[in-house]
Amino acid sequence: MRGMVRQISEPDVEERQIWIHHEAIDDFVDIRGNTVPMDAMTMPFYIAESVDLTQVAPGDRVSFRLDVDWSAGVPARIGFLEVLPGETRLSFEGSDTPESAEHGDGH
Numbered sequence: 001m002r003g004m005v006r007q008i009s010e011p012d013v014e015e016r017q018i019w020i021h022h023e024a025i026d027d028f029v030d031i032r033g034n035t036v037p038m039d040a041m042t043m044p045f046y047i048a049e050s051v052d053l054t055q056v057a058p059g060d061r062v063s064f065r066l067d068v069d070w071s072a073g074v075p076a077r078i079g080f081l082e083v084l085p086g087e088t089r090l091s092f093e094g095s096d097t098p099e100s101a102e103h104g105d106g107h
């Protein structure tokens with residue numbers, strides 16, 4: 001998945017979270033095993049212990065893998081995340097929070 005970082009929780013909280021405006025996901029599989037497309041949106045994600053967020057900041061474009069285990073206490077966590085080049089173009093088509101509206105145009 002890809003998206004833009006909006007916010008990162010303080011590093012000392014028990015369950016770290018990162019808010020990402022993610023692109024549309026065509027192949028999200030829900031708890032019943034149904035494939036349910038998800039529109040682009042900003043939402044919080046839990047993060048695996050192993051993921052280093054020290055080089056990640058709001059405004060960064062990122063690529064990440066969401067690990068889903070519906071039997072776990074926290075069913076979905078980001079297990080891998082990397083920062084993409086700043087010029088990476090993301091598509092937030094269908095989103096209720098378009099990138100241009102939040103950041104203004106021209107950068």
Ligand SMILES: [Cu+2]
Binds near residue numbers: 022039040
């Ligand atoms: Cu979402």
